Amino acid sequence: MSYAIVYSSRTGNTEQLARAVRESLPGQECLYFGPPDEAALEAQTVYAGFWTDKGSCDEEMAHFLKSLTNQSVFLFGTAGFGGAPAYFEQILGRVRENLAPTVCLLGEYMCQGKMPQTVRERYESMEAGPRRDAMLTNFDQAKAHPDERDLAQLAAAVRG
Numbered sequence: 376m377s378y379a380i381v382y383s384s385r386t387g388n389t390e391q392l393a394r395a396v397r398e399s400l401p402g403q404e405c406l407y408f409g410p411p412d413e414a415a416l417e418a419q420t421v422y423a424g425f426w427t428d429k430g431s432c433d434e435e436m437a438h439f440l441k442s443l444t445n446q447s448v449f450l451f452g453t454a455g456f457g458g459a460p461a462y463f464e465q466i467l468g469r470v471r472e473n474l475a476p477t478v479c480l481l482g483e484y485m486c487q488g489k490m491p492q493t494v495r496e497r498y499e500s501m502e503a504g505p506r507r508d509a510m511l512t513n514f515d516q517a518k519a520h521p522d523e524r525d526l527a528q529l530a531a532a533v534r535g
């Protein structure tokens with residue numbers, strides 16, 4: 376069955392996931408690999424990767440997901456905050472709202488993704504206290520992600 380891997384990635388985290396998806400699937404059936412593009416709509420199955428912006432997928436991916444009609448879709452994404460699985464579930468819930476009821480959801484996967492150093496500097500300038508500490512701890516935790524384990528888990532989820 377033909378498939379497409381479509382992803383948006385500003386700083387490369389989601390692109391790493393997209394490459395892991397590509398490596399876990401049979402290459403000859405890949406119709407499209409790259410940023411959101413109408414060409415990907417020809418595939419029966421679409422692996423759609425997003426980065427988290429304001430608690431949902433980025434605008435470019437939201438627009439693309441809305442253009443799907445009757446394909447099967449596997450959603451994958453990265454987010455700066457990663458402590459609680461419930462947070463990922465909340466994001467995925469918002470991302471799913473972009474899908475028409477005729478689109479079949481095959482699976483989902485999310486992991487944490489590192490953020491630019493400027494974000495840490497912003498946290499450092501916050502008023503000292505538990506909130507600042509939590510932000511800094513999360514930032515430092517995110518630094519290593521996506522890691523090999525994240526990519527292996529994604530590959531396993533994709534192979535179903």
Ligand SMILES: Cc1cc2nc3c(=O)[nH]c(=O)nc-3n(C[C@H](O)[C@H](O)[C@H](O)COP(=O)(O)O)c2cc1C
Nearest residue numbers: 384385386387388389426427429430453455456488
């Ligand atoms: C403008 C902007 C907004 C962001 N908003 C969120 C957010 O609401 N929640 C979150 O967990 N991470 C947020 N992040 C962090 C990114 O989603 C995260 O670092 C992601 O892995 C980036 O993926 P990319 O490297 O593929 O661009 C934001 C990052 C930027 C630059």
